[in-house]
Each structure stands twice: as structure tokens, then as C-alpha cells.
Amino acid sequence: MSDAKFELYYWPGIPGRGEFVRLVLEEAGADWVDVGLLPEAQGGGAKAITAMISKGSVPAYAPPVLKVGDVVFSQAPNICSYLGERFGLVPADEASRLHARQFQLTVADAVAEAHDTHHPLAVMKYYDEQKDAAKQRAEDFRTQRIPKFLGYFERVLKANTQGGGKYLLGRDFSYPELALYQLVEGLLYAFPNAMRRVAPEVPGVMALRQRIAERPRIAAYKKSPRAQPFNPHGIFRHYPELDDPNATK
Amino acid sequence: MSDAKFELYYWPGIPGRGEFVRLVLEEAGADWVDVGLLPEAQGGGAKAITAMISKGSVPAYAPPVLKVGDVVFSQAPNICSYLGERFGLVPADEASRLHARQFQLTVADAVAEAHDTHHPLAVMKYYDEQKDAAKQRAEDFRTQRIPKFLGYFERVLKANTQGGGKYLLGRDFSYPELALYQLVEGLLYAFPNAMRRVAPEVPGVMALRQRIAERPRIAAYKKSPRAQPFNPHGIFRHYPELDDPNATK
Structure with a gap:
């Protein structure tokens, strides 16, 4: 779908709960893509979000969903904490x-x-x-x-x-x-x-x-x-x- | 206040959001005390909860609050995940x-x-x-x-x-x-x-x-x-x- 290391799946057109994740990705300077904003021909748009929610062995209740390599997980606060800790945007203790x-x-x-x-x-x-x-x-x-x-x-x-x-x-x-x-x-x-x-x-x-x-x-x-x-x-x-x-x- | 390793601060009289924490502490077999259920003379009751919320360098918005040694933190899902991971109630990957x-x-x-x-x-x-x-x-x-x-x-x-x-x-x-x-x-x-x-x-x-x-x-x-x-x-x-x-x- 993309070469980016982090793929965010969230409804296009609104900041919504996805924005909390976007801000952490941006502050981290992460290599990321907003899949919902890609054209459908490139595997993006709302369709890609709907497909991702129900996919895999651990479906999401709702977007935002983050895909990192093979790991796909959801819940905005969960994603933000994961990224914040991974990118050192919080002291390590x-x-x-x-x-x-x-x-x-x-x-x-x-x-x-x-x-x-x-x-x-x-x-x-x-x-x-x-x-x-x-x-x-x-x-x-x-x-x-x-x-x-x-x-x-x-x-x-x-x-x-x-x-x-x-x-x-x-x-x-x-x-x-x-x-x-x-x-x-x-x-x-x-x-x-x-x-x-x-x-x-x-x-x-x-x-x-x-x-x-x-x-x-x-x-x-x-x-x-x-x-x-x-x-x-x-x-x-x-x-x-x-x-x-x-x-x- | 008590010799228990984990002190839960939550309103006495209801299961409430505290119950989600209690269940993890019980399943873990942790050494814990439900401070709200202690008599006031022993530093318990609703008063102890109110005092704990506003105490320290990082106040809580609301109970449940968990005290582990010197660390005091809140938000039921946060506490449950902390305990679940600490006590091995989730695979380590x-x-x-x-x-x-x-x-x-x-x-x-x-x-x-x-x-x-x-x-x-x-x-x-x-x-x-x-x-x-x-x-x-x-x-x-x-x-x-x-x-x-x-x-x-x-x-x-x-x-x-x-x-x-x-x-x-x-x-x-x-x-x-x-x-x-x-x-x-x-x-x-x-x-x-x-x-x-x-x-x-x-x-x-x-x-x-x-x-x-x-x-x-x-x-x-x-x-x-x-x-x-x-x-x-x-x-x-x-x-x-x-x-x-x-x-x-």
C-alpha cells in the first residue's frame, strides 16, 4: 500500500480522533502516511479504512488504526502512547x-x-x-x-x-x-x-x-x-x- | 496508611470504575488494600480518596488512583494495563x-x-x-x-x-x-x-x-x-x- 513505516487509517475529511495520532507522528518526525487521504486507486480513501477495521486476527472497534510492520492496533490514546514512548516524547522513567x-x-x-x-x-x-x-x-x-x-x-x-x-x-x-x-x-x-x-x-x-x-x-x-x-x-x-x-x- | 504494596483509592460503596482495577489486583493475587473501605480512623473512607486526588506533584482528575511505593497515578485503563503487564496477565510480546x-x-x-x-x-x-x-x-x-x-x-x-x-x-x-x-x-x-x-x-x-x-x-x-x-x-x-x-x- 505504501512504503511508509507507519500507516495511519482514519476517516478522511475530519481531524477527529485521528488528529491526536497525526500530531504525535508529526512531532516525532516519523515516516508516515495518512492512508485515508490517498486516492482510492492507491489503496486509500474511506474504503481502505473500512477494510482495515475488520481485517486481521485482531479487528478494531473503530479507527484510528495504526499499522507498523505486521502489527495493527487501535484506540487513539493507545497509539499516541505507543508512538510517544517509541520516539522519546516522554521521559523514560x-x-x-x-x-x-x-x-x-x-x-x-x-x-x-x-x-x-x-x-x-x-x-x-x-x-x-x-x-x-x-x-x-x-x-x-x-x-x-x-x-x-x-x-x-x-x-x-x-x-x-x-x-x-x-x-x-x-x-x-x-x-x-x-x-x-x-x-x-x-x-x-x-x-x-x-x-x-x-x-x-x-x-x-x-x-x-x-x-x-x-x-x-x-x-x-x-x-x-x-x-x-x-x-x-x-x-x-x-x-x-x-x-x-x-x-x- | 497501610503496609500493602498496592493501595487503591476509590469511592467506597460502589463497584464503579474501581472494580476494573480490583479484579486485576485479585486475579494477580497482589498484596493490596482498598483504602476507601478502611475506617476513617485508619486513614480510609471517602475523605482519603478526596485527599489523594488533589495530592502530590501529579494530581488525578478522578479516582481510581493507584499508589505503588512513591508512584501515584490514575485512569482505570492505565492502572489495569500497568498491573496486567507487571503481573504477567498478558503475553510479553x-x-x-x-x-x-x-x-x-x-x-x-x-x-x-x-x-x-x-x-x-x-x-x-x-x-x-x-x-x-x-x-x-x-x-x-x-x-x-x-x-x-x-x-x-x-x-x-x-x-x-x-x-x-x-x-x-x-x-x-x-x-x-x-x-x-x-x-x-x-x-x-x-x-x-x-x-x-x-x-x-x-x-x-x-x-x-x-x-x-x-x-x-x-x-x-x-x-x-x-x-x-x-x-x-x-x-x-x-x-x-x-x-x-x-x-x-
Whole structure:
């Protein structure tokens, strides 16, 4: 299918959960290919994703799926931790690795809740069929959950005096910060009004997001055609009726 | 606080997400203590959990938290994988470990959705305040999601010809099967009618659940006072109005 060492299988057209993997691959400078973005004639497109999910002795429940040589495995936090550890994007001691996985999984929990704001009743039904419930769920998410999740990472940064509150694990950058960055980007896209209110409460998180955005490989990736913008088909969706009401500031 | 090698910090009174960790500790025959079940005078109870979450240089977002010597970390799938690998409850090769983590995370996704059936709109509000939405979410969960999640594990068992469809990874038991067992137990408790309909579609999963229940250490644990029964305060709740309507069979 390709000569790349790492093959990512994820739906083309959305950042989605695949983006968390893409960011680690890019930061690692890995030799990788986004199979979903290849033309079907080259074995790419959505068809390749569908085929890969059900293939092999260990099928995946859902993409993203990573293929490394003969090994095919899934679950975004699992893939990110594997790559982060393999490429040295986390200190080598056991405690750092366990804490990095903890952070990655906590971001994943927040991402799942962000998805549920527009699909609170049924994943497979249209947003329009669950709009009223979505408004209630989104209000709870904006007022309770975003401050709780981002507030948690703010506390981690503050508790961590070793690194002057710059990184989650202390002095060194680690891969779950790519996930936290993507979470904040998604929240800024989906809930811009709510984030104007929350951001001043979590200055450490917002500064970390900025530092990640400025990392040369991340900045180059985001400007490249490989990076797919947020849109109303992904996890993070901007429906104005689900955001805070517009405030004159 | 205790002389045990592994200290689990989780809310007393419910199986909850802590149960996934407890099952691995029990199957491993680990020297462990359930701090939440100790009397407050011995440093236990809910107070100890609250204190542990916010403690140290790396706070936890939520329990379960595991303390091993000086290392304190959280996120149930992370803890289960750590223990499963440390105690040899998964083959040592990298592919097996990655697939075990994949299974553990997929069970965790199903567990989060089971929770959302009774809290589709707001985690911190009462069930009674979101009962109508809960009915819709539960119907989707029962008719679409349970068959999809359990059907996935059924496919894994079938794809895995090496072990005759007995275990997820082939010939050998592995720790995510404890999680799958607990998921099925929870679904049987919460949605008995729906499970009467789904179970015949996933005979491999139901047989695996039975094999896990019969493992000596799991059977002994479940009979012990350490095991806390399901109840209407946990993740899996039996509200008859959220289950399939009663059928005469």
C-alpha cells in the first residue's frame, strides 16, 4: 500500500480522533502516511479504512488504526502512547510514562464529552433530531465540564513547580501536551464564546497551547495540506446555539 | 496508611470504575488494600480518596488512583494495563500488549456510554431531572450500542482461530477479559431484558464471561465482603424504565 513505516487509517475529511495520532507522528518526525487521504486507486480513501477495521486476527472497534510492520492496533490514546514512548516524547522513567498515559486518557475523556454535546441521545441519529437535548448537554459541558477538565490541567501545571508550570511533567515537553493542545483548539473552534470566559481562568493551559502551536514541526504541519480543518462533521462542531450566548465585551 | 504494596483509592460503596482495577489486583493475587473501605480512623473512607486526588506533584482528575511505593497515578485503563503487564496477565510480546490495551480501552468506552444512559444531559444533575432524555439514550444504547460493542468482542473471538475462540488474544487468558467480564455483569444487572435478547447473538462473549467468573480467584473475590454489589449509585444502574419492555417468553 505504501512504503511508509507507519500507516495511519482514519476517516478522511475530519481531524477527529485521528488528529491526536497525526500530531504525535508529526512531532516525532516519523515516516508516515495518512492512508485515508490517498486516492482510492492507491489503496486509500474511506474504503481502505473500512477494510482495515475488520481485517486481521485482531479487528478494531473503530479507527484510528495504526499499522507498523505486521502489527495493527487501535484506540487513539493507545497509539499516541505507543508512538510517544517509541520516539522519546516522554521521559523514560516509569512514573513519567504512567502520568503521560493518565493525561492522554483524561484528554480523551474530555474529547468524548465534547462529542456528546451534539449527540447526547444517539450517536447514529442526526444532530437536528436531538437539538433540544444537545442545548442542555452543551450548557452543562460549557459551564461545568470545560472548566473542570481545563482546570484540572491548570492544577497539574501549578503543582509542578519543577518546570515552573511550563509542562505537565515538569521541565520536559511530553506527547500528551499535543493532545491537550488539540483539545483546546477544538474547544476554541466549537465554543468560542465560552472559551473567552474560561481561558482567563486557565492561563497556564492557554500558554502551553501557544508553546505547542509554535513548535516548528507542529506549526509546519498545521500550515500543510495534510492538516484538515475543523468542520461540522467531526467531534468538535461549531453550532452557535450550543455556545454561550454572544456577549458584548 | 497501610503496609500493602498496592493501595487503591476509590469511592467506597460502589463497584464503579474501581472494580476494573480490583479484579486485576485479585486475579494477580497482589498484596493490596482498598483504602476507601478502611475506617476513617485508619486513614480510609471517602475523605482519603478526596485527599489523594488533589495530592502530590501529579494530581488525578478522578479516582481510581493507584499508589505503588512513591508512584501515584490514575485512569482505570492505565492502572489495569500497568498491573496486567507487571503481573504477567498478558503475553510479553509487544503486539499482545498493544492489543490488550486496545481491548481495555474499548471496554472503557462502553462503560462510559453505559453511564450516560442515566445521565445523558448533565453528570452532576439527578437522574430524575433527565429521565425523558435518559429513556431515549438508553433505547439507543440497548438496541444499537450494546450489540455493537459486544458484537465487536464476539468478532475478535471468532477471528482468533488460534485459541478456538476462547480468549481475546488466542490461547491465553489476558487481563482485559476481566474488564469485559465486568462490563457484561454490569449490563446483565442494568438491562436484564435487553441482555436476554442480545446474549444469544454473542455466545462467545457469554461463554468467556462464564470462564472468567469461574477463575478461582475471581470466584473467591466475588463471594468475599471486599466485593461490593451493583446498586443505583454506580455506573451500571437498574432502572426498569430504561430497559427493554418486559416480554413474556
